[in-house]
Amino acid sequence: xxxxxxxxxxxxxxxxxxxIEDYFGRVVAELDQLRDGLAEVCARERLAAADLxxxxxxxxxxxxxxxxxxxxxxxxxxxxxxxxxxxLAWWQGEEQQLLAQSTVSGSGxxxxxxxxEWFRTPLETGGAHVTGPFVDYVCSDEYMLTTTAPxxxxxxxxxxxxxxxxxxxxxxxxxxxxxxxxxxVVNQAHRVVLSADPRVPPGRLVTPGEHGGTIRCGDLPxxxxxx
Amino acid sequence: xxxxxxHGTRTRNAIFAPLEEVGRATxxxxxxxxxxxSGVLRDGERLPSEAELAAMLGVATVxxxxxxxxxxxxxxxxxxxxRNGGSYVTRARLHDPDAQxxxxxxxxxxxxxxxxxxxxxxxxxxxxxAAERADGGDVDVLESLLPAAGDTDPGHWRHADAELYLxxxxxxxxxxxxxxxxxxxxxxxxxxxxxLGTPEFQELTRACHEELFxxxxxxxxxxxRTAVRRQLAGALDELALLxxxxx
Numbered sequence: 001x002x003x004x005x006x007x008x009x010x011x012x013x014x015x016x017x018x019x020i021e022d023y024f025g026r027v028v029a030e031l032d033q034l035r036d037g038l039a040e041v042c043a044r045e046r047l048a049a050a051d052l053x054x055x056x057x058x059x060x061x062x063x064x065x066x067x068x069x070x071x072x073x074x075x076x077x078x079x080x081x082x083x084x085x086x087x088l089a090w091w092q093g094e095e096q097q098l099l100a101q102s103t104v105s106g107s108g109x110x111x112x113x114x115x116x117e118w119f120r121t122p123l124e125t126g127g128a129h130v131t132g133p134f135v136d137y138v139c140s141d142e143y144m145l146t147t148t149a150p151x152x153x154x155x156x157x158x159x160x161x162x163x164x165x166x167x168x169x170x171x172x173x174x175x176x177x178x179x180x181x182x183x184x185v186v187n188q189a190h191r192v193v194l195s196a197d198p199r200v201p202p203g204r205l206v207t208p209g210e211h212g213g214t215i216r217c218g219d220l221p222x223x224x225x226x227x
Numbered sequence: 228x229x230x231x232x233x234h235g236t237r238t239r240n241a242i243f244a245p246l247e248e249v250g251r252a253t254x255x256x257x258x259x260x261x262x263x264x265s266g267v268l269r270d271g272e273r274l275p276s277e278a279e280l281a282a283m284l285g286v287a288t289v290x291x292x293x294x295x296x297x298x299x300x301x302x303x304x305x306x307x308x309x310r311n312g313g314s315y316v317t318r319a320r321l322h323d324p325d326a327q328x329x330x331x332x333x334x335x336x337x338x339x340x341x342x343x344x345x346x347x348x349x350x351x352x353x354x355x356x357a358a359e360r361a362d363g364g365d366v367d368v369l370e371s372l373l374p375a376a377g378d379t380d381p382g383h384w385r386h387a388d389a390e391l392y393l394x395x396x397x398x399x400x401x402x403x404x405x406x407x408x409x410x411x412x413x414x415x416x417x418x419x420x421x422x423l424g425t426p427e428f429q430e431l432t433r434a435c436h437e438e439l440f441x442x443x444x445x446x447x448x449x450x451x452r453t454a455v456r457r458q459l460a461g462a463l464d465e466l467a468l469l470x471x472x473x474x
Contacts, residue, residue: 104386104389104393104412105393105410105413106385106389106392106393106413106416106419106420107385107386107389107416107417109389111390115368133400134397135396135397135399135400136397137394137405137409141402141405141406141409189362201400202400203400204400
């Protein structure tokens with residue numbers, strides 16, 4: 001582990017990458033704990049949503065209390081639950097409301113979340129993933145960085161555990177480190193997460209290769225770029 | 228200085244207007260129906276009881292009851308008896324074509340074009356910003372939403388089209404813009420997608436969306452704008468004609 005140093009990177013940029021890696025490391029550790037706590041209930045035959053909710057709520061509440069997260073929980077793989085094809089045991093917002101199901105507002109039909117990066121990538125890689133920044137219209141309608149990790153039962157992925165960090169929160173946590181490094185943090189699609197240049201909005205795409213220093217934030221799909 | 232409330236605007240007047248004696252039940256019904264359609268009152272939400280509603284709105288209990296009966300007849304609420312009884316919002320009927328036809332017939336041409344203008348301006352704006360900010364993977368996801376060639380199921384098309392525009396809004400990378408589109412869709416989306424019942428309009432929509440995908444890939448904001456405007460203008464034309472044919 002640790003940040004990989006590439007030519008041109010300053011100590012401040014390395015520190016910035018380390019700080020980002022540490023934060024998401026803590027989120028992933030929380031998700032590991034949530035997943036382990038759900039292992040027993042997920043292994044039950046023909047699991048019902050109500051039983052999942054009962055098991056996941058106290059664990060999720062604790063997780064949301066320990067880190068500055070907007071929401072989190074367990075999202076079932078389509079068909080995993082006995083009584084709902086799609087289901088999100090997901091709590092969010094100040095009141096920690098249960099989401100349960102998500103629909104497309106224009107059609108009122110259930111929204112199939114299984115094609116979204118935050119669901120698909122952990123399925124494909126078998127590991128944790130940070131998605132974003134993206135406007136999350138499935139859960140929160142907020143601009144988000146979503147960390148997800150797969151949950152397996154007997155070799156089959158039955159869902160993901162996840163935790164949402166508002167981009168606003170990420171900014172307040174990381175802006176000092178980003179400014180000190182004069183850096184721009186991007187994701188794997190070269191999309192800006194946060195920049196020391198106040199004119200650069202999050203969400204903008206940058207051209208690869210335009211920056212001097214490139215430091216990966218550990219195994220995360222996030223990179224710190226410096227001039 | 229705080230924000231100044233703009234007295235005299237229609238929105239304010241609608242909220243604070245005293246309910247006239249004549250047609251009070253109809254007004255209560257319309258107020259609640261609008262709140263249900265726009266999503267302010269959510270699916271499954273429990274409405275206050277007849278007595279509570281009457282007290283809140285300053286009308287007689289019998290008037291509140293009359294309004295609830297009318298909402299029930301429209302399929303916008305359902306009433307459950309017993310200990311946990313009461314009236315619950317049922318938005319499901321919103322997507323029923325008969326309910327949409329009734330709503331369209333009751334809508335003035337002025338209102339139809341007014342809503343259409345807002346929809347077009349907001350979504351062409353989303354398209355332009357998305358062209359700047361979407362990457363290839365984002366466009367792949369949009370493309371995967373289109374129904375397969377030969378699929379003429381109206382339900383598939385309406386759902387796909389709704390999700391496609393929602394995804395497009397999200398590609399603006401603006402949560403506030405996306406929330407505006409979500410609200411607009413809840414209010415007008417189901418009606419705007421009635422024309423997707425015919426294979427002809429489905430094909431026009433497919434052509435416009437494919438044009439949109441190509442423009443997004445090329446980071447061509449003007450092209451993305453044009454494609455979205457063409458599809459929405461087509462839908463609005465069809466709706467206006469549909470309304471005229473109902474009369």
